[in-house]
Amino acid sequence: MSRESNEHRTPLHETVHEGGPIAETVIDAIAEVTDSSSTEIEPLYESIDPDALEDLFGRHSEKRVPRRVEFIHKGFAVVVERNGRVTIYEDS
Numbered sequence: 897m898s899r900e901s902n903e904h905r906t907p908l909h910e911t912v913h914e915g916g917p918i919a920e921t922v923i924d925a926i927a928e929v930t931d932s933s934s935t936e937i938e939p940l941y942e943s944i945d946p947d948a949l950e951d952l953f954g955r956h957s958e959k960r961v962p963r964r965v966e967f968i969h970k971g972f973a974v975v976v977e978r979n980g981r982v983t984i985y986e987d988s
Contacts (some may be wrong), residue, residue, distance in 0.1 A: 909928050909984040911925050911928075911982045923940065937970070939955065943970075972985065
């Protein structure tokens with residue numbers, strides 16, 4: 897992602913994935929930022945493969961995963977880290 901470094905941006909929302917599908921954690925975080933219901937947020941498959949995200953960061957993943965994955969979804973920069981942290985930034 898050729899965006900401004902996240903270190904210089906203020907997160908709109910941060911949460912830690914605590915179980916269930918990681919895609920739900922991402923959708924819930926975006927819903928929180930937009931003051932919407934999670935059912936109003938468009939599915940992640942329009943921006944990233946949710947199954948691949950689950951394979952990399954799901955609780956039962958035994959794969960050696962990257963430190964983080966960044967993608968844009970509906971105007972927000974989403975960062976998912978190996979430790980389960982999900983951070984939402986405004987896409988600049």
